[in-house]
Amino acid sequence: MFSSSVYNCNVIDLPKIHNRSGNITPIHGELDIPFDIKRVYYLYDIPGGESRGGHAHYRLYQLLVAASGSFDVILDDGRMRKTVSLNRPNVGLLITPGIWRDLVNFSSGAVLLVLASELYNADDYIRDYETFLSLIAKQNYSG
Ligand code: T46
Numbered sequence: 001m002f003s004s005s006v007y008n009c010n011v012i013d014l015p016k017i018h019n020r021s022g023n024i025t026p027i028h029g030e031l032d033i034p035f036d037i038k039r040v041y042y043l044y045d046i047p048g049g050e051s052r053g054g055h056a057h058y059r060l061y062q063l064l065v066a067a068s069g070s071f072d073v074i075l076d077d078g079r080m081r082k083t084v085s086l087n088r089p090n091v092g093l094l095i096t097p098g099i100w101r102d103l104v105n106f107s108s109g110a111v112l113l114v115l116a117s118e119l120y121n122a123d124d125y126i127r128d129y130e131t132f133l134s135l136i137a138k139q140n141y142s143g
Contacts, residue, residue, distance in 0.1 A: 004098035006075045006082045012063065016090040025090045027063070027115060033094065035061040035117040042067065043112040052103040052112075056126045061117035063092040069110030076100040078136035100132055 014032060017024040029037035043052060053073075064073060070087035077099055084093050092115075095101060103112070118124065126132045 004077055004096045006077045006080050008096050009075050009099060010094050011084060012092045012094055014090045014092055033063050037115045038119055039116040041114050046106045046110060048108060053101045056100045056132050057097050058124050059097050059118060060124055062095045063115040065089060065092045065113040067111040067113040069107035071106040071110050072104050074102040078133055
């Protein structure tokens with residue numbers, strides 16, 4: 001799991017069906033994104049200047065979409081960091097297991113849609129950054 005790299009967390013262009021009266025983006029698990037979708041949730045009414053995330057997951061794959069507005073995602077695999085800005089509803093960011101993420105710079109009225117590969121499980125979270133780094137160090141040591 002902790003062989004994950006920020007380089008595997010790619011931006012995915014999602015389908016966009018143009019319509020005079022508005023657009024539609026359908027997302028099919030295992031077709032448009034590389035996992036089956038078991039859960040959908042969305043974050044909204046996020047106060048300006050607030051940040052979210054601040055954790056990694058052991059098993060969870062996620063696709064993050066700015067359904068409305070914009071925000072930045074800082075990805076960290078313990079060795080490298082990269083920041084991805086999301087601001088289009090037909091673009092998603094894949095986050096693989098073992099990646100620390102911080103979500104910052106939410107625009108007013110932003111809606112963060114998340115498609116997830118697993119049901120909610122509090123035990124799947126690593127919420128302490130030092131623990132996260134030590135798990136990566138162990139992985140590197142054992143090869
Ligand atoms: C992630 C980012 C993008 C549930 O009971 N069920 C759920 O499915 C979720 C996602 C959360 N919760 C509860 C757990 C906490 O008591 O909602 C509360 C807030 O969750 P959390 O502090 O994890 O919120 P974020 O915004 O920091 O993180 C969430 C997701 O948990 C996480 O997987 O990647 O959104």
